[in-house]
Amino acid sequence: MKFYKKHGIIYISSTFNNTISTLTDIYGNTIVWYSSGILGYKGPKKSTSLAAQLISEKLTVSILKKNIKVVDVYIKGLGLGKEITLRIINNSGILIRSITDITPIPHNGCRKKKRRRV
Incomplete structure (x- = not known):
């Protein structure tokens, strides 16, 4: 259980309108989360x-405060906040074990409209 702690x-x-950061344990249970609205x-700020x-x-x-030493980071989105967040976490002395980008990318897009018949 020491690994868990x-x-x-x-x-x-990180979207164009907001940045949300969530800290979870290895099982996915949320410990702490922050957003700019909190x-x-x-508005635009x-x-x-x-x-x-x-x-x-x-x-x-x-x-x-939670005495967590090692973290894995999963980044999603295209906004401004992801680089800055990573830089500050890295400079705080917390060991980042892996960084994974989970931004969804469309691989074929939506189906095109039917061709118009006149």
């Missing part, structure tokens, strides 16, 4: 890099 998984969902940002920076700082403080 010192290992965590971070999910970063920190008091409203939620999508800024400053909001993502504050989210990652809060998350690293929570990780250190």
Whole structure:
């Protein structure tokens, strides 16, 4: 059970409108999550890099309080917050074991419309 206590998984969902970071244990149970709306940002300020920076700082403080030493990071989305969040987590002294990009990519797209007959 020592492995369970010192290992965590971070999910970063970074869209053009918001950044959400979730810390889970190895079984997927949520321990802590933060978004820019929780920190008091409203409207277009939620999508800024400053909001993502504050989210990652809060998350690293929570990780250190929970005594988690090693994390796996899963990143999803195309927004500004993913790079900044990774940089701050790495500089805080937490060991990042793996970084995985789980952004969904369409491999063939939607079906095209039928050709119009006149």
